Amino acid sequence: MTSLPETAPTKPAGMPPAPSAAAPDAAPASECAPVPTSEDLLALAYRSHEVITEHQHAGGAYPASPTFSAYRGYAWLRDGSFTAEGISRWGDVDSADRYHDWVSRVLGARREQVDGLVADAARGVEVPLDRMLPTRFTFDGLDGSDPWWDFQTDGYGTWLWSLVAHAQRHGGDLTRWLPGIEVAVDFLAAFWDLACYDWWEEHVEHRHVSTLGAVAGGLRDIAESGVLDAERADRARAASQGAATLALNQGVVDGHLVKWLGTAAVDGSLPSCIVPFRLAEPGGELATGTLSRVAADLDVDGGVHRFRADVFYGGGQWLLLSALLGWNLAVAGDRDGALRHLHWIAAHATATGEMPEQVPDHLLHPDTRAEWIERWGEVAAPLLWSHGMYLILADELGFLEGRSL
Template identity: 30%
Template sequence: MGYRPLSEYGVVGNDDRCALVGSDGAVDWCCFPTVDSPSVFGRLLDAERGGHLSVAPTDSYDSGQSYLSRTNILETTFRTDSGRATLVDFMPAGGDDRDPETQQELFRHLRCETGQLTVEIDCKPRFDYARADTRVEEESAGIVARGDGDALHLQVYGPVSLRPTDGRAVGTVTLEAGDSVWFVVQYDHVRPTSPAACRRIRAETVAYWRQYASTIESRASSVVGDDPWLDEVVRSALVLKLLTNDDTSAVYAAPTTSLPEVFGGRRNWDYRYNWIRDSNFAVQALANLGDSDAADRYYEWLLDVCHDDPAEIQPLYGAHGETDLSESFLDHLDGYRFSAPVRVGNLAAEQRQLDAYGILVQGLYEAVQRGYDLSEGDWQWVRRVVDHVCDVWDEPDSGIWEFRVEPRHYVHSKLLCWVALDRGIELAARRDGDADTDRWTAERASLRAAIEDRGYSETAGSFVQHFDTDETLDAACLLIPLYEFLPPGDGRVQSTLDAVVDGLLTDDGLVRRAKGPDIPPAGRGAFLFCSFWLVDALVLADRVDEARECFTTVLDHVDSPALLPERIDPATGEFLGNYPQAFSHTGLINSVIYLGSVDDDDTLPPDAFPNDRGVHPLFRF
């Protein structure tokens, strides 16, 4: 067994769990009890040791994947010379009697649609990232796997029986048209679940996802207008909802760890955490599509997590508020396509990333604009944050790309410090004057001067990555007009756009995040959200034809099931990085909002933001 391309995986999940299912019918990645827990099925990171749950025809077959319309229920279709079968995967959502224990389940339903197929089932759990000694046995309630205090139960309903052998359970069955089998995976509990109960739970899950889709579809329709991107917007919103913790509204950046930015490289990170930056973008995108409750709950949770000393604020947290994200290595795993190391935890939590302050203040500013009630205690915390920014903005940090090198004066970090001051001043104007706005205003002016004097390079004809370079381009500079630091028509903004198009845009229409003598090749990859930033900046600059071409080119790289990775290799079209990526789906939604805001003559009206549809793409109010 080799490694499948990431583009051949769909994802299913609920509230706080996800599983990646390949087009070969195999669950190759699934962690219980939560997304950031150790894997139970981990073949994605080691084809031999990781563990899997596969259901596939024994004969050669063609297969394809798609989602049941307006849901996160995945359908994999197998076609052989003798017949056709559909495998449906989902985790339970909705229903009146759902509780945390029964959320720890995965349902698989195999049905022969036409003809006849012989199918092989192979269940090989491997607890604790395949570190635990796993025993697989047959008991009265079905197959049970145990290891290191964990238990996984597998119930099978249909004309097949599985037998334990050598740490796995296997079986083969020949299905005729109309025959079907239910497989019910239950973590750390067992409850008999009849086929009738399985069908009821599936119906409840369909209703849950379709009800959510309906809450956003009417707004999404008005956002898209006449453009043919409604399905992509709804799918992206469903992915973001899938990656959102229902209790905290924290958003997992991705449900996977250590999928490499470059094959054979070491840039393999654990993304199963809540980045302040990424999640702010995500909840705003959902708010723009009608789900403002998620944004409000997220800010309430985040304020609770971050309410201590501003100097102690981390750029990322666990989705349940964890602060200790210490990094370790799983050296016994080969890594996806032998790209080691496999990491658990993320040391970026210990980095100083000054942009976090701007993200926090900007996010609360957006929430207030939507009607969020900022309490007096929360306002005092905002004051402390903005005062802290006055103290530290002129210090170096690790930046948005989290390079593990000496800290630098990154332009993006300075930009977000300016945002913290600017939006802080705006918020202070709405309250009784107990803030040092004179100091904030003076520091904002100093910051602007520093960015304009030291962040723009006449040599490059562009804003650059950090203060100590005249030539290193960075796609993050595309955010300068989006945050309204400078107007889109400013000559420096226009020349930066041209520099990005000339220096970072690939022949395949993808945007590399950075390029320069101090950027290693592994750090120059084409990141999808950078492509979407370019779309947004081009729209603001009234270069709508270029923006639309860039956007459609990105979509040309993605087939069903329409999930977006972090990166795409421009040379091969291969998906890279952790998958699916919340930041990429957020970028798609925002770009559609920008493109949908232009007039019929493809120009952006002066009063486009805010508009009569109540949407505020990215940060424009």
């Protein structure tokens, strides 16, 4: 999802410290809500599955948000692939299969386009960004009709990781999705090292560590799966190793991963480089240092900001990032820390159990929030990615085992 339309307010040049007080009009829900019971948490997991599958398109796509003006009618590979992981963990194999079928069809239909891109790059032709594969698609697999910041490679790596994880969990045959897999691998192998937009559709001039982590992890997992021919598997491994080496050599400062190469700042997406993408091994010094720095800079009361210069809707706390950090804490053995994030997310679901994209409890730049509401309306709710990440964290903590209610 984006945070910078063409008429967006200008971002601060510096990286101001995160405020410790809530915006004047916000009463942090986590300070008021009772601690949810196990039954409450499981009921919200049921509701998350319901919201996701209710809005899944007949063709298999997971809409980013069915109601939000800027997201309605589009599916992102990044959002959808994390959502599919949550659905796969829930055990809804059919829904996850249909999502992966959709991605494979959409990418497989672009075989000729990718062949042309790769051939031009091999001849030394500089390929303009508007010829690259997009980061979002309409439900019928077409490019969007409105201008967007589309060149983002992380979604392709994320899909490969999500697909392999789903197939391994449920005994799926990866050859079912081979047309899309081969297109994704060829595209990433040719263009992984280019600067591109980040998770938030910003800063196309930089190489982002979270992007490199997703590319490295997805290509490694698909290369190890055995579904690729030998030559393509070798190219996938080489690109995976190249992305990982670049990120680890130039994307580490003071013992932690950074937002992009050449900065010391962090981003709420960085925990993905540990779990699930394994750029840094869980429990290792780099992983521990990264999680500690992200928590210190971006976690307030269990809710996680994207980055400290964020002005999108005032720079609120994102439910999906709280789940991502909690997921990492759970894998690292910090169950209490992970539960803190699960409880925070549950406290910020709406009365009908829908999860928004972000909440305004502790806005980083509250003076910019009204401009976004005027431009695009209220914050996206439901955001299917938020629901998918809740399912992942709830499963990691054991709340989906032998479920009842």
